[in-house]
């Protein structure tokens with residue numbers, strides 16, 4: 001009869017082992033060694049397994065936060081803030097710095113306008129110089145008088161100043 005006793009004991013130990021293992025597995029732990037803890041320590045291991053905090057909840061938060069969109073991808077309709085953050089076309093404010101979409105667009109337009117103005121001024125200036133050179137040649141050739149040249153020169157410089 002002692003053999004039956006050992007078998008019952010082993011069956012009971014194995015039951016505790018499986019119970020411990022499934023409990024900690026459900027709680028999100030690596031359950032590899034818990035079968036043997038349950039097998040050897042029985043009810044004590046089971047109580048420890050039951051008292052362990054459920055790690056599944058701890059795992060939920062990082063998983064959820066990682067699904068928060070980091071911003072649109074290149075092929076999605078988007079606008080880029082002046083801080084460098086890409087934002088969805090439907091959002092009116094930057095997700096990073098909170099700047100308004102319209103504000104960013106105005107800044108961009110102002111910047112491009114400035115660039116155009118500068119290049120126009122340069123073009124205008126080079127044109128004025130070109131005209132002055134031509135008038136100087138006419139003056140040197142005697143085609144126009146010094147007075148006429150001075151008049152043209154003042155006109156050109158005045159028109160440049162207006163731009």
Ligand SMILES: [Zn+2]
Pocket residue numbers: 081082083084085094095096097098099
């Ligand atoms: Zn921004």
